[in-house]
Amino acid sequence: MIVGVRSLAVRWTAIVPVVAVVLLALTWGSHLPAAVVPLVTLVLAGSVLAAVHHAEVVAHRVGEPFGSLVLAIAVTVIEVALIVTLMADGGAKTASLARDTVFAAVMIACNGVVGLSLLVASLRHGIAVFNPEGTGAALATVATLATLSLVLPTFTTSKPGPEFSGPQLTFxxxxxLVLYGLFVTTQTVRHRDYFLPITRQGEVITVDDHAHAPSTRTAARSLGLLGLALIGVVGLAKGVSPTIEAGVAAAGMPPAVVGVIIALLVLLPETIAALRSARRDRVQTSLNLALGSAMASIGLTIPAVALASVFLSGPLVLGLGPVHMVLLALTVVVSSLTVVPGRATPLQGGVHLVIFAAYLELAVTP
Structure with a gap:
């Protein structure tokens, strides 16, 4: 019976990504009829679950922190492609799309995913433990990238408005790219042990003993299916976005809410994977996923849109407004206080979730 259940799980996680890509190819560039939206939403949800499954297979084969890095980069690369595509199609009305998407990813990852992970781990195991050296390095990199890319454009004077000049954007x-490359080298080569899960006694967990590692062939198959699933997630999320836009407009909410909803859909695979790790008391893996996603979102998106801006018409607005800068500063301060002890209680998780709730509230009612 158990073997049959596992076989069924393997089959559907292989079938759904293929179905998602086929459905995406059939519906790309067209307005989805109301009768098709539920089907697309169902396949989208299945793709999210399939992506999580295949990401965990790959992670178990290659080990941490490579596993969480694979999922973070895969999601971000596809997200960047989606942003550039939308900017090419949207013209001037998408001038702030990169900024809004990146900031939404940072707030979702650093407050939503981190808060949920700490809350789940501490409620289930009494206290959440992680390595402050690795987590602190990741947080410092995220804070620096966010400030250089999203805060400084508001205060520069070379161009009117919250925009960089050409040389500033190039810098x-x-x-x-340099900071992201340095972090990946630190995470995977020079100080890999800083990013591995630890026990409550502070010992590094180098081998995950909950199951045998899959074969190289199985991991390679899952890596390919992971790519298909993520393409389906991002592409189908774009497909249902007109329906989301109509619903947001009908509810009288600002258009920026659409970007938040799509970002939530795109980051669902990482969120679910992080929560599963937190339940297994692997909080470091959860934090690797969360902060790695935020870092990759900035570190890969900004260079991509900078290059794309050479060929695209219209301005590229990157600078945040005062309210979002306050939320970013609060996130950095609170995250620093959370990271320093290397341990967290439900209180820290709750604080991050309240900041995330404030971000959502101000997105709905600015």
């Missing part, structure tokens, strides 16, 4: 793009 921000190169800085993002």
């Amino acid at each position: 921000a793009a190169l800085s993002s």
Whole structure:
């Protein structure tokens, strides 16, 4: 019976990503009829679950922190492609799309995913434990990237409005790539042990003993299906966005809410994977996923849109407004206080979730 259930799980996680890509190809560029939206939403949800499954297979084969890095980069690369595509199609009305998407990813990851992970782990196991050296390095990189790319454009004077001049944008793009490259090298080569889960006695967990590692062939198959699933998630999320836009407009909410909803859909695979790790008392893996996603979102998106801006018409608005800068500063301060002890209680998780709730509230009622 158990073997049959596992076989069924393997089959549907292989079928759904293919169905998602086929459905995406059939519906790309067309307005979805109301009768098709429920089907697309169902396949989208299945793709999210399939992506989580295949990401965990790959992560178990390659080990941490490579596993969480694979999922973070895969999601972000596809998200960047979606942003550039929308900017090419949207013209001037998408001038702030990159900024809004990146900031939404940072707030979702650093407050939503981190808060839920700490809350789940501490409620289930009494206290959430993680490595402050690795988590602190990730947080410092995220804070620096966010400030250089999203805060400074508001205060520069070379161009009117919250925009970078050409040389400034080039510097921000190169800085993002350098910092992200340095972090990945630190995470995977020089100080890999800083990013591995630890026990309550502070010992590094180098081997996950809950199951045998899958074969190389199985991991390679899951890596390919992970890519298909993520393409389906991002593409189908774009497909249902007109329906979301209509619902948001009918509810009288600002258009920025659409970006938040789509960002939530796109980051669902990482969120579910992070919560599963938190339940297994692997909080470091959860934090690797959350902060890695925020970092990759900035470190890969800004260089991509900087390059795309050479070929695209219209302005590129990157600078945040006062309210969002306050929320970003609060996030950095609170995250620093959370990281320093290397341990967290439900209180810290609750504080991050309240900040995330404030971000959502101000997105709905600015």
